[in-house]
């Protein structure tokens with residue numbers, strides 16, 4: 116059995132407006148991990164790229180936690196973990212960096228210990244570590260996923276839309292931890308807001324499954340989390356409006372933010388420039404990147 120494996124894992128954008136903690140899309144933005152298991156004692160981590168200076172290089176690293184979960188479940192006796200991580204997914208921006216790390220560790224360790232676990236098993240383990248399934252599901256399966264929790268077990272649907280669309284993600288220079296962005300959410304919401312989101316989440320999945328992309332202008336609206344998180348992201352409302360005025364099909368907060376994401380079937384650069392300009396007016400430096408849907412999810416390379 117090989118003792119070294121390389122894995123590529125996509126970044127992900129979660130929520131997609133009304134689909135809070137449920138909808139996620141795998142994106143063409145990747146982290147590469149190389150994992151070696153050996154009998155020599157000790158953990159060696161080499162981290163380059165996005166957030167390398169912030170990521171712990173010891174066993175508190177979430178990738179190591181994921182690897183150890185597999186080793187413990189398989190009774191594998193490897194004592195040595197050598198990890199090389201090349202990160203292209205920005206940290207704490209709402210692009211699923213932690214989800215990619217967790218999934219990379221689980222998939223890599225599973226590959227080196229005899230592939231005892233299915234992708235559904237990996238989803239269960241990843242959801243336990245991450246706390247919610249909407250980033251880890253698309254990171255595992257690729258495409259667009261809808262996930263629910265049923266008695267603590269994540270159930271998912273994965274599909275690809277029949278009509279192509281692109282995404283423009285605008286990445287502000289500041290970061291926002293998911294923990295901080297979840298802290299500002301209310302315990303309860305008005306019944307009318309719940310109905311608002313249920314109807315639009317259903318419309319969102321219907322529009323994506325049928326390719327009715329013109330419906331996204333309504334289907335991407337949210338009242339459950341974005342209104343409460345706006346205060347954490349200067350200019351958010353104006354940037355989302357600028358995207359729509361520049362021709363976007365719709366625009367949302369990417370995951371827990373601060374990235375903002377426009378869905379588009381054209382004019383991507385015009386939309387990206389308009390969103391960056393709107394952030395700039397609010398004294399936020401930002402850049403934009405064009406993204407497609409990643410259809411595969413985590414792969415051994």
Ligand SMILES: Nc1ncnc2c1ncn2[C@@H]1O[C@H](COP(=O)(O)OP(=O)(O)OP(=O)(O)O)[C@@H](O)[C@H]1O
Pocket residue numbers: 146169170171176177178202205206207208209210211212213214216291292293294370371372
């Ligand atoms: N590539 C990575 N490798 C190891 N640990 C990571 C990586 N990315 C994030 N983490 C860790 O995951 C934890 C949670 O990160 P957090 O959820 O705040 O943001 P994120 O996962 O980077 O981005 P997102 O906003 O998409 O969730 C942090 O402790 C962070 O250090």
Ligand SMILES: N[C@@H](CCO)C(=O)O
Pocket residue numbers: 129130135136137209210211247249250293296297340369370371
């Ligand atoms: N559904 C999560 C996504 C985190 O990426 C949140 O909005 O907190």
